[in-house]
Amino acid sequence: MRARDEEHKRRQDGSNGPIMAGLEAASVNERTGRSASHTPWQDGERRGVSSLAVKLAKYTAVGGITVRNHVAYIYDFLLRSLFLLVILYVFLQLWTVTFEGEGTSRIAGYRFDQIIWYLIFAEAIIMASPRLSLKVEEEVKKGDIGYQLTRPMSYLLFHYSAYMGEAAVRLVVNLAVGGALGLFVFGVPDWGFGWVGYLVMAAGAFTVNFLITMMIALCSFWIEETWGIEFVYNKLLFTVGGMMLPLETFPETLQKVCAWLPFQTVVYFPSKMAVQFDALLIGKFFVIQWIWIALLSLLLALLYRKGVKKLNVNGG
Amino acid sequence: MSAIRVQGLTKSFTMKHKQPGLSGSIKGLFKPVVSEKVAVQPIDFTVEQGEVLAFLGPNGAGKSTTIKMLTGILHPSGGEADVLGYTPWRDRQRLAFHVGSVFGQKSQLWYHLPPVDTFELMGRIYEVPMNDFRKRRDDLVERFELGNYLHTPVRKLSLGERMRCEIAAALLHRPQIVFLDEPTIGLDVVVKAMIRDLIREMNREEGTTLFLTSHDAGDVEQLCKRVIVINHGQVILDDSVTNMKREYLTHKTIHLKLAVIPEQPLLLPGVEVVKQKGAGLKLSVNTVETSIETVLAYIVQNYRLEDVTIEDPSMEEVITHIYAKAGKEQGHESSG
Numbered sequence: 001m002r003a004r005d006e007e008h009k010r011r012q013d014g015s016n017g018p019i020m021a022g023l024e025a026a027s028v029n030e031r032t033g034r035s036a037s038h039t040p041w042q043d044g045e046r047r048g049v050s051s052l053a054v055k056l057a058k059y060t061a062v063g064g065i066t067v068r069n070h071v072a073y074i075y076d077f078l079l080r081s082l083f084l085l086v087i088l089y090v091f092l093q094l095w096t097v098t099f100e101g102e103g104t105s106r107i108a109g110y111r112f113d114q115i116i117w118y119l120i121f122a123e124a125i126i127m128a129s130p131r132l133s134l135k136v137e138e139e140v141k142k143g144d145i146g147y148q149l150t151r152p153m154s155y156l157l158f159h160y161s162a163y164m165g166e167a168a169v170r171l172v173v174n175l176a177v178g179g180a181l182g183l184f185v186f187g188v189p190d191w192g193f194g195w196v197g198y199l200v201m202a203a204g205a206f207t208v209n210f211l212i213t214m215m216i217a218l219c220s221f222w223i224e225e226t227w228g229i230e231f232v233y234n235k236l237l238f239t240v241g242g243m244m245l246p247l248e249t250f251p252e253t254l255q256k257v258c259a260w261l262p263f264q265t266v267v268y269f270p271s272k273m274a275v276q277f278d279a280l281l282i283g284k285f286f287v288i289q290w291i292w293i294a295l296l297s298l299l300l301a302l303l304y305r306k307g308v309k310k311l312n313v314n315g316g
Numbered sequence: 317m318s319a320i321r322v323q324g325l326t327k328s329f330t331m332k333h334k335q336p337g338l339s340g341s342i343k344g345l346f347k348p349v350v351s352e353k354v355a356v357q358p359i360d361f362t363v364e365q366g367e368v369l370a371f372l373g374p375n376g377a378g379k380s381t382t383i384k385m386l387t388g389i390l391h392p393s394g395g396e397a398d399v400l401g402y403t404p405w406r407d408r409q410r411l412a413f414h415v416g417s418v419f420g421q422k423s424q425l426w427y428h429l430p431p432v433d434t435f436e437l438m439g440r441i442y443e444v445p446m447n448d449f450r451k452r453r454d455d456l457v458e459r460f461e462l463g464n465y466l467h468t469p470v471r472k473l474s475l476g477e478r479m480r481c482e483i484a485a486a487l488l489h490r491p492q493i494v495f496l497d498e499p500t501i502g503l504d505v506v507v508k509a510m511i512r513d514l515i516r517e518m519n520r521e522e523g524t525t526l527f528l529t530s531h532d533a534g535d536v537e538q539l540c541k542r543v544i545v546i547n548h549g550q551v552i553l554d555d556s557v558t559n560m561k562r563e564y565l566t567h568k569t570i571h572l573k574l575a576v577i578p579e580q581p582l583l584l585p586g587v588e589v590v591k592q593k594g595a596g597l598k599l600s601v602n603t604v605e606t607s608i609e610t611v612l613a614y615i616v617q618n619y620r621l622e623d624v625t626i627e628d629p630s631m632e633e634v635i636t637h638i639y640a641k642a643g644k645e646q647g648h649e650s651s652g
Contacts, residue, residue, distance in 0.1 A: 058441055062437065065429065065433055065434075065436075068429055069428050069429055072428035072469070144422065146389040147417065147419065149408065150387045150388075150412055150417055152413050152442060152443070311389070
């Protein structure tokens with residue numbers, strides 16, 4: 001009976017998906033011995049429940065509580081997203097002049113309204129991304145990371161859940177503010193499945209953004225300031241990530257380079273899918289995005305393992 | 317049965333040294349000068365299940381390094397430790413289910429949310445089944461009298477209320493060992509007493525082993541039966557609190573404010589006037605020679621009293637005494 005339970009558990013653990021598997025593997029010491037279902041409560045109610053469901057509940061609870069916590073900041077976010085309006089107004093003017101100058105109805109395949117909606121979606125993602133590296137850097141420097149490790153949960157998955165929770169709240173606010181502007185200027189858009197495309201791509205986009213930002217943040221195990229690296233990364237998102245301009249507007253050589261970088265998956269993919277939904281293309285985007293997620297998860301796991309080892313040996 | 321068993325546990329860190337000046341910084345990049353710093357010398361101790369232990373020492377004595385090794389965050393450089401049957405640094409996650417921690421200066425409650433939300437999260441993190449969780453939560457809410465502000469955002473709670481919630485949050489998963497780090501820091505006298513009561517009760521009713529670090533002599537006196545003092549990574553005292561008090565908590569300070577400037581000097585064995593300014597006096601009383609009661613009775617009889625306060629020596633003073641004594645003994649040993 002017991003052996004069968006174990007086998008069942010193992011099979012379920014195996015179907016964890018690349019990100020979960022990668023991040024789970026990251027927690028040093030966490031995979032030694034039995035799974036985390038060994039609790040004071042185990043002898044009884046726990047037996048029938050799969051450990052995966054319990055684990056999942058753990059991290060969804062983290063996500064849920066972050067959402068609730070950040071709803072308290074909602075006016076803060078609203079105020080901040082007013083800045084979004086300023087940026088969008090500037091771009092609106094810029095693109096009006098550009099379209100007038102070109103004298104065409106489309107530039108690089110985008111209509112005027114599509115370009116502006118593209119910017120609204122792109123900015124919404126960038127401005128919704130939580131300042132993870134500040135938080136983690138603080139935890140590493142002050143040693144709080146140690147206290148986090150005394151809990152029966154993976155440090156990376158904890159932060160991932162919290163990150164996604166916060167990003168969700170901020171994204172909703174940004175979309176409401178940016179969307180209001182879009183509706184005001186262009187009226188109700190017709191994107192078909194664009195919304196679905198955007199949301200599916202945005203989930204992956206924030207995951208990629210989390211993985212890269214977390215890697216940058218974990219560098220604080222070795223270097224004093226990670227702010228500089230984060231600054232560069234953000235500028236890369238602005239440019240080759242496709243925040244300022246859709247990648248189609250770039251020269252061909254640059255487009256080819258961008259296609260091999262992860263940055264496009266954060267901004268360009270979701271924004272493009274929102275305004276020019278394409279069932280075939282989204283499949284391709286999805287695969288590329290998740291290959292990056294798998295790869296970056298692996299890298300993050302390695303980096304984290306090295307960092308925790310340093311913490312274990314040298315106290316951070 | 318022992319909850320914690322430590323044998324020859326030791327930890328040293330390698331430290332990089334930077335030479336002064338820019339050239340030093342550049343040299344350091346290529347050829348760093350490293351040295352080894354011993355944070356914890358081989359130490360041995362055992363804590364029985366249900367025991368309340370004070371683990372004391374000045375900053376940098378090796379206290380938190382030891383606690384980090386006992387919770388599995390730090391890997392030791394040598395020695396062994398057994399916490400509830402686990403080797404902490406090998407079984408950190410599994411051990412985590414049985415250990416709770418309260419850090420007076422760090423909060424685990426979510427600042428903008430009511431405590432009840434954090435409680436629920438804790439239940440999930442420690443994988444407590446829903447039914448058990450609710451029972452346990454309601455029990456703790458009742459015992460800690462949290463009912464009134466269970467649904468108030470943490471930012472609106474007073475420090476005392478918050479601390480009670482912190483402790484309740486750490487107990488939801490019925491830990492067998494709780495590490496308490498300065499649990500009463502910054503609290504007023506009434507709240508301190510209440511927190512201590514709760515801590516005592518949890519030890520008595522659930523047999524929880526408590527591992528307490530504090531700079532507050534009151535915490536140690538009122539909560540703990542046994543005390544371990546470490547300094548420079550070495551155990552310099554491992555004794556009962558009663559013994560420690562007998563040996564080191566021998567002096568109390570009395571602050572007096574008299575109605576008139578005293579004419580006759582205060583002469584009692586074991587009482588020394590440390591400071592006098594007009595009608596205000598500061599006395600140091602050796603309680604072994606003369607009890608506080610006797611001194612107070614004498615004062616009331618001979619003077620007109622306006623105000624009086626009695627102070628325990630601070631833990632710092634006690635520990636300084638202990639260090640001084642330990643230092644002397646070591647000195648004797650090395651010279652002998």
